[in-house]
Amino acid sequence: SKQAAPGKADTLADLGLTVTKSDNGKGLVVTDVDPDSDAADRGVQPGDVITTxxxxxxxxxxxxxxxxxxxxxxxxxxxxxxxxRDDSNRFVAVPVNQG
Incomplete structure (x- = not known):
């Protein structure tokens, strides 16, 4: 898979998320959420930062x-x-496809 250019949003298709690196280099900022994805069902929104x-x-x-x-x-x-999100942390379990 080819590397995305810096600053370009990357799609995490398995998760239904589009993310970009955060300004401080810690975590990934969600820029788009597939409305049909498990992540969306669990309330993940654009602007959320995935830290771990x-x-x-x-x-x-x-x-x-x-x-x-x-x-x-x-x-x-x-x-x-x-x-x-806004200084609050939460954990979200998202199913993974077993290939």
């Missing part, structure tokens, strides 16, 4: 893809995303 997946810090889409792949490899049915 399964306790692993995510600062790039590569980090996310690795966390997702690790989850699938270890047979997990879902990944736990930590999301920050």
């Amino acid at each position: 997946i399964n306790s692993a810090k995510v600062n790039s889409t590569d980090d996310v893809n690795k966390a997702m792949a690790d989850a699938v490899k270890s047979g997990r049915k879902a990944v736990l995303m930590q999301i920050t």
Whole structure:
């Protein structure tokens, strides 16, 4: 898969999310949510910042893809995303496709 240009939004198709790197380099800012996705069902909104997946810090889409792949490899049915919005943290479990 080709690398996205810096500043360009990346799509995390498995999650139904489009994200971009945050200004401070910590976490990924959600820019778009597929209305039919599990993430949308769980209330993920544009502007939310994904900071960790399964306790692993995510600062790039590569980090996310690795966390997702690790989850699938270890047979997990879902990944736990930590999301920050307006200084409040919450955890959202999103099912992963078992390939």
